[in-house]
Amino acid sequence: MAYTLGELAERFDCELRGDATIRVEGIDSLANAGESSLTFFSNPALINELKATQAAAVILREQDVADCPVACIVTKEPYATYARMAGLVTAKPAPDPGVHASAAVSDEATVDPAATIAANAVVDGNAIIGARVVVGAGAYVGEDCVVAADCTIMPNAVLSRAVKLGERCIIHPGAVIGSDGFGNAMSSEGWVKVPQVGNVQIGNDVEIGANTTVDCGAIGDTVIGNGVRIDNLCMIAHNVKIGDHTAMAAMTGIAGSAVIGSRCMFAGQSGTVGHISVCDDVVVTGQTMITKDIREPGTYSAGWAGERTGDWAKNVARFKRLKSLIDRVAKLEKDRQ
């Protein structure tokens, strides 16, 4: 939708430097934005792109106003303000409420009249679907699920059973929430399935990425706090707790009963073992596995980066000969005496 700069600045309580009647209809990068596009500047490396921009307006900090050749929207948080304004400008009209003829909604389910149930979606058992919720094409909402207002369940996602979603959550395509945890008891006759009867509780404003899986608790619940962001293809195992505003990049795996603090950030392909605790404000770098409790905020890493295979092979060989090297040093020390 189109907005004037005046409307945007007023709505998000920013200062406008420029013509309040200029209309923006879209968003783009500094380099590509044209006369009806909004953009932002926060990375000093792009200063030349700022100076040459042809955008309708640039969202930036006070200190950068002088370098901007077009209208400015001034804020302390340019990227976040951009995100909010861009969300408004690029918003699509909500789909018409109602249940598509091809969807299957159980007689025992409760669907708000302002919700949309798309083609071939299934709402099962006694599920409750709130106002303005969109259940996408082919998505499944199972028994005992409660989906609060303004959530979007994207196509072919699955809320298996007993999943409580807070308001304004987005479940991306193919994500599976509330599947059974991996509970198996070894017996003399092989593995015996341990029933997984806990639920999943998800706070407000949470996003769960495409094809990510979040298992239900074995006993007691798997809990994801408010504002948490989980990327694609992540695994959140049974009875994990994740604190508010924590973010996990793609392919992160959190094993069973781990407790993750608030405002943590996990980079891609990282993970934790089960039954450990990670405090608030911890950053875990890519492909790092956390195997013990972390009690102090900070950044944690492991592994080493890819290098030429020839160099790597020599480094590994030297590493495997460390015992020999230690022995040689000990002998030198002894001889010296």
Added chain:
Amino acid sequence: MAYTLGELAERFDCELRGDATIRVEGIDSLANAGESSLTFFSNPALINELKATQAAAVILREQDVADCPVACIVTKEPYATYARMAGLVTAKPAPDPGVHASAAVSDEATVDPAATIAANAVVDGNAIIGARVVVGAGAYVGEDCVVAADCTIMPNAVLSRAVKLGERCIIHPGAVIGSDGFGNAMSSEGWVKVPQVGNVQIGNDVEIGANTTVDCGAIGDTVIGNGVRIDNLCMIAHNVKIGDHTAMAAMTGIAGSAVIGSRCMFAGQSGTVGHISVCDDVVVTGQTMITKDIREPGTYSAGWAGERTGDWAKNVARFKRLKSLIDRVAKLEKDRQ
């Protein structure tokens, strides 16, 4: 469903110490179980919770009876016995048999009258669906698939083609079985797809986790033994063989034509390269990649755990200077002579 302690003890051939007429209706943890809940004790660290439990009954070993303030179900395998009894107590009534009006079942398919085909599920080609099988909402069973009795295919799971499932298997939501293997032949014009014409054979009592993928064989079959447990987001490539009762935690990847023994356990984010063989009773720890045949049972590991990024960076730097250190030691040795 509710059962008396007497019924449970008799059914699973355990000794009961306490009132056989007490009824249990659910399960819970030692700490939280109330007067109608069953629980178990096997971890000595929870001894104080045992002594204070208010459960209807505790499943435990003979040696722990004296510490239990309530009725006891005595067994040598408390966790496995709990799993079995809990499975009974928490069982839900089977869905009504029949084909939902919105499901699409091919005229050439064979569906047992006691099977359930849920809303918007699709059973294609000449697939065969056995007695008491549940094909969940939106799930797909493709041509040449044979699903034996008492299997559950959860919502939006896919049996692509030519998948044979043994009895009592559970395929969790979004899992894909029988997709094409990654077979590509390089030519002067780029990759040429190599047809993948093998099948997938899965034994009895197997669970495949949410969004896990199991590819069909290129020529010959991908084979998963009886009682195997595979967690979410795992990858089982074409022509892999997995022995009975092996368990793989989330995000494990087994590359093409690898042969994995029985009773192995793979922790999360671990994997093997292709065309290797791992014997029975091997444990692979988290994020470890197996690159050679393993011929002796035992535990195998690699990598190192996450540590503070500053410490990690110094350790990596020292590691990268190992050559220099080795040279210095050699010089010291030479000088000494």
Added chain:
Amino acid sequence: MAYTLGELAERFDCELRGDATIRVEGIDSLANAGESSLTFFSNPALINELKATQAAAVILREQDVADCPVACIVTKEPYATYARMAGLVTAKPAPDPGVHASAAVSDEATVDPAATIAANAVVDGNAIIGARVVVGAGAYVGEDCVVAADCTIMPNAVLSRAVKLGERCIIHPGAVIGSDGFGNAMSSEGWVKVPQVGNVQIGNDVEIGANTTVDCGAIGDTVIGNGVRIDNLCMIAHNVKIGDHTAMAAMTGIAGSAVIGSRCMFAGQSGTVGHISVCDDVVVTGQTMITKDIREPGTYSAGWAGERTGDWAKNVARFKRLKSLIDRVAKLEKDRQ
């Protein structure tokens, strides 16, 4: 379908040594192929299997003709030629064109009369479906998607929005293309979603594996070149560019805005960080993470392979004591002076 050796040799411009009227109806391995099966020989380790084969014909190089007891199809690229001929021999009849009664196709969508829309599939908005495209059961094609001729979208796959597929692409079951990128701006109130308005452009002859995810661009597009092969459970983040004929094995993760060259190969569980560039003809071995630009073709590795946990623990301990060892060597050097 059955073909004579003469037909196959002529079609793919190969030399035939043997009876041109022999008919082949299938494919199999050297060891198992019978009198109506085609096979190939390119791995010298299988020379004894070649000498004993009972296949209808073997596809091989000129130099191996003398060792072949049956008809030969002679080519410089046996495996690629096998792939092409096998594709022909094992091809299944195309499904009947048309829209299944249970599929939901938007009035605004354009579906070629020669396309097939299978049971419970959904074609939304103004999507365009080309000739001979198959949209599998339960698959979803969203608004602004354009699917060129001869593509196959397998069951329950999702083209979320604005995905352009070139000709002859195969999207395997459960794959999600065009889902939102992981764009989040931190604000004083927590994460703010950054709208993801870019598209996904995929070239001709691309395969995307089961349950793999490819996100749309934030601004600008995610681009996958011609002939690219991506295996199962991979993650291609927003604004990534992948050059022609690059192949990525299962569970590879490419972070946002990374640029990957042509003809690269990534082994399983490998990955790159975001905003880096990898040149053409780079091979990355299993579980290796690339953290910097690669400017020279070649093979790159990291990590070390699994070993017995006892040995591994000692190696890690020695590694963690490297500082002490370095100090001891420095003291020896000083004492010597």
